[in-house]
Amino acid sequence: MKLPIKKTVFISSLFILSLVGAIVLNRISSVHADTSSNQPASCPSGFIPVPGNSAYGTQGGFCVMKYEAEQGSNNTPISTGATAPWGNVTQIQAMNYSKNSCSGCHLIAENEWLTIANNIMNVASNWTGGAVGSGSLYTGYSSNSSVLTPSTNDTNGYSDTGATSGTSRRTFTLSNGEVIWDLAGNAPEWTQGTIATNRQNVTSSSEFSSLSPTNIDDFSPRILPSYNNSAASSYTSSNGIGSLYTSYSSTSSTSGFLRGGNVYSASYMMCPYTGCVQIGWMINSGIFTVVTYSPTASNNNVIYNPSGDGSGQGNCGYHCFERIVPFSFRVTK
Numbered sequence: 001m002k003l004p005i006k007k008t009v010f011i012s013s014l015f016i017l018s019l020v021g022a023i024v025l026n027r028i029s030s031v032h033a034d035t036s037s038n039q040p041a042s043c044p045s046g047f048i049p050v051p052g053n054s055a056y057g058t059q060g061g062f063c064v065m066k067y068e069a070e071q072g073s074n075n076t077p078i079s080t081g082a083t084a085p086w087g088n089v090t091q092i093q094a095m096n097y098s099k100n101s102c103s104g105c106h107l108i109a110e111n112e113w114l115t116i117a118n119n120i121m122n123v124a125s126n127w128t129g130g131a132v133g134s135g136s137l138y139t140g141y142s143s144n145s146s147v148l149t150p151s152t153n154d155t156n157g158y159s160d161t162g163a164t165s166g167t168s169r170r171t172f173t174l175s176n177g178e179v180i181w182d183l184a185g186n187a188p189e190w191t192q193g194t195i196a197t198n199r200q201n202v203t204s205s206s207e208f209s210s211l212s213p214t215n216i217d218d219f220s221p222r223i224l225p226s227y228n229n230s231a232a233s234s235y236t237s238s239n240g241i242g243s244l245y246t247s248y249s250s251t252s253s254t255s256g257f258l259r260g261g262n263v264y265s266a267s268y269m270m271c272p273y274t275g276c277v278q279i280g281w282m283i284n285s286g287i288f289t290v291v292t293y294s295p296t297a298s299n300n301n302v303i304y305n306p307s308g309d310g311s312g313q314g315n316c317g318y319h320c321f322e323r324i325v326p327f328s329f330r331v332t333k
Contacts, residue, residue: 039176044102044333046079048178053118055228056111063333064108064116067150067181068189069097076100077331081152081181087326091190091256091295094329101331108332110193113259114222116183117287120172121225121232121241128167128240133231137240138169139285140185142262147187147326154179167240172287184242184260185285187328188300193257193290195219197249200292206244207236208288219244225288242286247293256295258327261285293327300325 039049039061052061068085069077075097077086089097091107098107120126121137129135141148141161150170151159157171158164170182199218202211213221225241226233235241247255262285283291293300 044105047331047333048174048180049176050112050116050174050178051119051176053115056115056118056222058111058115062112062115064112064180065330065332066179068187068328069094069330074100077329079331081150084149085147085182085187085326085328087147087187087328088298089190089327089329090298091194091327091329093298094190095192098329098331102333105331105333106192108189108191108330110191110220110257111222112332113191114227114288116174116180117225118227118229119174120180120183120287121229123173123175126172133235133239136167136238137287138172138184139167139240139242140170140182140260141168142185142285143325147328148182150181182260184240184287184289186261187326188258188261188291190295190327190329191257191259194254194295195257195292196252197247197255197292198252200246200255201248202244202246204246204248205283206246208241208244209234209236211244223288223290237284237286240286242289243284244289245283245291254295255292258291258293260287260289261328262289262325298327300327 038059039051040063041049043049043063046066047063048066050058050061050064052058065077065079067079067081070080070083071086072078077097077100086097095107098105122132124131126137127134128138138157148160148170153159154171157169159170161168161170168185170185172180172183174180195218201217202215202219208223208225211224213224216223221227223244225235232241237243242260262283283289
């Protein structure tokens, strides 16, 4: 009589194990299904899929240009990696041109940029230390006078930077394995973000770690790297996160958001024979960097005064020369 009982127990155990296994497999399958369904199944040529993030309202994901926008025919933004970014573009122009890329295309929105930045921040290979939070995020190519053409070889992330290691790598890998170029560094990029100049009275140049949702005026708390990610609350520009620079004015007007690339706050520099002395400072490049700037500006123009006599932009005449950083943009769908 014991044999049937043992057999029954054995069969029941197999049933339970099979049931548990099926549940586990189903849950694993569901995780993978959620991942693939949280991004577009296909994207326009030159675009890559980005997984959505409910914290930023981008469930279902979206498509983004792999490279900074290049100027195609009839003022159509394209993304091929074959030419330098389309420069000297205002925010207003960027909004209009972006619509030419495809049906449903638009200038990248703030919540889309932040979705990408948050994704990048949580991928180990985007950190110099090889683990999330270890060392610094890569900050790309930074220059006060030029922008670079990308490479179509994603393994050549230091393309034309003059480096083979360090923080100047120009590529980032998303959690879905896609690679995006120059989201930090190279040309500063317009997003759709705007804010009134008299509603951004935080410290003109601020580390994100010194800010909280209660002291950033009319900025959305979502601009903070720590938004929905407490581990990032201590990250500073030394971690490659970037910083916030604002241009407060008591007269109300509109400022647009420039992201990623480096922008000088200086109007001129003095350059005696011993070397240049910067009047002002350069905003650190980084995936979260945001600079508020006039939406009708198309570049950042820095004047150098080789004489070093302190005369500045207005009086040094032919002794002065310029360095211009063009503003670019990126399209999403």
